[in-house]
Amino acid sequence: MLRIRSEERTAYLAILPVGLLLVLFVYYPAISTFLLGLTDANPRVQGLEGVAHFIGLRNYVQTLGSGEFWASVWRTTLIVLMVLPLELAIGLGAAMILNEEFRGRAVLRTIAIIPWMLPPLVNGFMWSWILNGDYGALNGLLYQLHLVTGYHHWLASPSAQLFWVALAQVWTRFPFAMVVLLAGLQSIPQDVVEAARVDGARPAQVFRSVTFPMLLPAFTVVLAVEFIVTFQIFDVIWSLTSGGAAGQIINPFTKAVMILNYEVVFRNLDLGLGSAVAYLILLLSMGVGYVFVRMLYERGA
Amino acid sequence: MKVRHSIVFALALIIALMLPTLGRGGAAQTITFITAPWGVPPDQALFKGFQDRTGITVQVISAPSAEMYTKVQVASSSRRAPADVIFLTEEAPSFVVAPGYMEPLDAFVAKSPDLNVGDIERMDFWTVGGKVQGITTYVQLVMMDYNAKRLQAGGFSKPAATWDELRRQSLALKQKGVDPYPLALGAIDWSWYLMSLSAGDPMFDSGLNPVFSNSGSPARTAMTRLIGFFATDKVITPDLLTKVTPHDVFMGGTGVYHQAWQGSLAVMNNAKISKQAPDVQYLLMPDQHYTWSLDAAIGLSRFSGKKDAGWEFIKWYVSPENLRAIYKAVGLVPSRSSLQRALNSEGAIQGFDVMAEQAKYVHQLPRTAKWWGPWTQSVTEAIRKAAQGQLTSDAAVDAVAKRWNELKAQYKQ
Numbered sequence: 001m002l003r004i005r006s007e008e009r010t011a012y013l014a015i016l017p018v019g020l021l022l023v024l025f026v027y028y029p030a031i032s033t034f035l036l037g038l039t040d041a042n043p044r045v046q047g048l049e050g051v052a053h054f055i056g057l058r059n060y061v062q063t064l065g066s067g068e069f070w071a072s073v074w075r076t077t078l079i080v081l082m083v084l085p086l087e088l089a090i091g092l093g094a095a096m097i098l099n100e101e102f103r104g105r106a107v108l109r110t111i112a113i114i115p116w117m118l119p120p121l122v123n124g125f126m127w128s129w130i131l132n133g134d135y136g137a138l139n140g141l142l143y144q145l146h147l148v149t150g151y152h153h154w155l156a157s158p159s160a161q162l163f164w165v166a167l168a169q170v171w172t173r174f175p176f177a178m179v180v181l182l183a184g185l186q187s188i189p190q191d192v193v194e195a196a197r198v199d200g201a202r203p204a205q206v207f208r209s210v211t212f213p214m215l216l217p218a219f220t221v222v223l224a225v226e227f228i229v230t231f232q233i234f235d236v237i238w239s240l241t242s243g244g245a246a247g248q249i250i251n252p253f254t255k256a257v258m259i260l261n262y263e264v265v266f267r268n269l270d271l272g273l274g275s276a277v278a279y280l281i282l283l284l285s286m287g288v289g290y291v292f293v294r295m296l297y298e299r300g301a
Numbered sequence: 302m303k304v305r306h307s308i309v310f311a312l313a314l315i316i317a318l319m320l321p322t323l324g325r326g327g328a329a330q331t332i333t334f335i336t337a338p339w340g341v342p343p344d345q346a347l348f349k350g351f352q353d354r355t356g357i358t359v360q361v362i363s364a365p366s367a368e369m370y371t372k373v374q375v376a377s378s379s380r381r382a383p384a385d386v387i388f389l390t391e392e393a394p395s396f397v398v399a400p401g402y403m404e405p406l407d408a409f410v411a412k413s414p415d416l417n418v419g420d421i422e423r424m425d426f427w428t429v430g431g432k433v434q435g436i437t438t439y440v441q442l443v444m445m446d447y448n449a450k451r452l453q454a455g456g457f458s459k460p461a462a463t464w465d466e467l468r469r470q471s472l473a474l475k476q477k478g479v480d481p482y483p484l485a486l487g488a489i490d491w492s493w494y495l496m497s498l499s500a501g502d503p504m505f506d507s508g509l510n511p512v513f514s515n516s517g518s519p520a521r522t523a524m525t526r527l528i529g530f531f532a533t534d535k536v537i538t539p540d541l542l543t544k545v546t547p548h549d550v551f552m553g554g555t556g557v558y559h560q561a562w563q564g565s566l567a568v569m570n571n572a573k574i575s576k577q578a579p580d581v582q583y584l585l586m587p588d589q590h591y592t593w594s595l596d597a598a599i600g601l602s603r604f605s606g607k608k609d610a611g612w613e614f615i616k617w618y619v620s621p622e623n624l625r626a627i628y629k630a631v632g633l634v635p636s637r638s639s640l641q642r643a644l645n646s647e648g649a650i651q652g653f654d655v656m657a658e659q660a661k662y663v664h665q666l667p668r669t670a671k672w673w674g675p676w677t678q679s680v681t682e683a684i685r686k687a688a689q690g691q692l693t694s695d696a697a698v699d700a701v702a703k704r705w706n707e708l709k710a711q712y713k714q
Contacts, residue, residue, distance in 0.1 A: 043374075043378035043400065044374070044378075044400050044671055044712075045671070045711060045712050047400065047401065048377075048378070048380070048400070048401055048402075132540075133538070133539065133540045134538075134540060134550070134553055134555070135553075153538070153539040153540050155540075155543050156539035156540070156542055156543075157689065158689055158691075161543070241543060250678065250682075251543060251685070252682040252685055252686060253685070253689070263678075266371045266374070266375065267367070267370075267371065267674070267675065267678065268674075268675045269374055269375075269378060
């Protein structure tokens with residue numbers, strides 16, 4: 001008995017630091033934020049000496065009834081709908097190429113993950129220079145190839161802004177999909193593939209009937225992770241279309257949910273309302289995340 | 302042995318920790334200064350001279366203005382100093398001064414006759430609640446300038462005196478191929494304020510009610526005109542639908558007219574950085590000529606623990622030498638009257654006469670209202686939506702008036 005208690009004590013001691021860190025940096029802020037969301041806390045309104053008041057769920061009701069919140073959810077959804085298929089397609093294509101044996105494969109694998117290694121802010125700024133209407137590289141390239149006769153303002157219209165944000169996000173994130181899918185491809189037993197080939201299956205049939213079904217768990221992981229990452233997109237928008245470095249102005253056309261949350265909390269100091277918005281974003285993310293995780297478990301089973 | 306090792310280790314640690322202090326004779330202090338990029342002391346030799354002379358090391362934190370306000374607000378609202386010294390620009394009266402995050406400087410000013418505060422202009426603007434919140438560093442009317450040579454190429458010998466004339470000239474310049482985008486105005490709040498004030502709209506009454514939304518107001522006409530410049534006349538480059546300021550577009554050679562600032566000619570006529578040089582001149586604002594000013598100041602955080610050292614730095618910052626260096630580097634007109642006169646007599650201030658004339662037509666916007674910051678962001682959003690056809694210009698004016706009243710009610714509750 002004594003021996004078991006001692007082991008338990010050791011186990012508790014071993015997980016204590018992690019537990020404390022979790023309580024300190026995850027659970028306490030999460031609970032504190034939830035409680036803040038039930039108040040009208042705004043230091044600019046109440047002043048340094050003022051106190052916030054308990055207002056129940058009014059912030060949630062206000063947010064759910066706000067056209068701006070739902071517009072930002074819609075914009076974010078559009079970005080997600082553009083990013084996920086494109087990212088998965090490019091990631092899968094790149095993974096299949098890099099799964100083949102060829103000279104220089106190791107170098108290419110390293111190069112391919114560079115966009116993922118760069119901070120998203122850097123990627124956003126890079127794309128803003130590429131797309132600049134006056135001196136952008138894209139205009140320069142198309143002009144030199146005689147594909148355009150004059151420089152084009154790529155970020156002029158709201159829909160174009162959303163499209164380019166999605167594309168920059170795909171560029172930033174496709175290596176993640178590629179790495180996970182590459183790992184998935186490498187875990188597929190070669191004898192199964194060989195057996196299909198021996199049975200006379202063409203490459204497309206091998207992919208459809210063997211490779212793709214066996215990759216589905218990896219796809220689900222990528223979908224779940226990338227949905228959450230894209231739903232919470234911030235840096236790329238900030239540096240590409242939101243005024244970024246110069247700006248006191250938040251561009252309304254690419255105001256995704258996290259940008260809206262930043263504006264409410266850090267620009268307006270509306271801490272109560274911002275906390276409620278944060279929880280609603282969390283609930284939305286969790287809802288879809290739950291569906292993906294269920295899919296993952298069902299596939300695993 | 303163990304004890305001896307511990308003692309040696311402890312002594313070594315104490316010496317290592319104290320060495321930096323001993324090395325500076327125990328008198329050195331390090332303070333922090335948070336500023337927008339254009340507030341960084343430009344003359345490094347001068348700056349180093351101050352630090353060597355006083356023993357005060359100044360760590361400069363340069364951040365875009367919005368980021369700077371965020372840092373200041375978040376830290377101050379939790380009663381911490383975001384930095385010892387804070388540069389106050391643009392929306393600072395609303396974001397930083399009005400909530401009470403700055404240390405009143407009256408006592409410091411009173412014990413510093415060497416500051417010669419009587420020489421510094423617009424101190425009244427930074428006196429909020431009867432207390433001095435910052436020392437003016439530069440004075441800045443929002444103005445417009447134009448490229449006289451290119452205007453001449455369009456067949457116009459004089460700049461426009463009314464907004465109607467400015468529109469006609471812009472369309473003609475476009476049609477004659479002088480410039481496809483003859484106007485460099487951003488799809489931002491400033492453009493609308495500038496056009497509204499200049500057309501004679503006071504925008505707010507003394508009770509802070511938004512008179513700009515009155516039926517038939519000049520501000521409504523100004524909004525329609527501004528949106529028309531983007532959407533129908535297409536005399537402004539689409540790049541300015543997303544950019545924050547029109548300055549780099551103009552310096553890059555696009556535009557004949559440009560939303561500028563007092564002192565902009567020093568930059569726009571610098572051939573090293575501007576394709577418009579050397580032909581840029583100021584124009585007196587069209588119609589009723591009114592504009593507003595965006596003077597900047599420097600002050601102490603209310604929560605700083607090093608206020609005396611911070612004050613020494615502030616005194617140096619607004620010294621004639623540093624203000625002259627700033628004017629030379631970025632064209633910001635110094636707040637010291639004596640220095641303005643000296644620079645003018647040296648021929649260093651271009652367009653002084655127009656600036657002096659424009660200074661007679663200043664109508665301040667209520668930028669110390671606590672809700673000004675959030676409101677002015679909503680103005681830009683409305684302008685951008687209208688420029689993209691998502692709102693009519695009247696609906697944009699109504700939306701921002703509604704937003705003003707909502708915020709006013711929220712902040713006065």
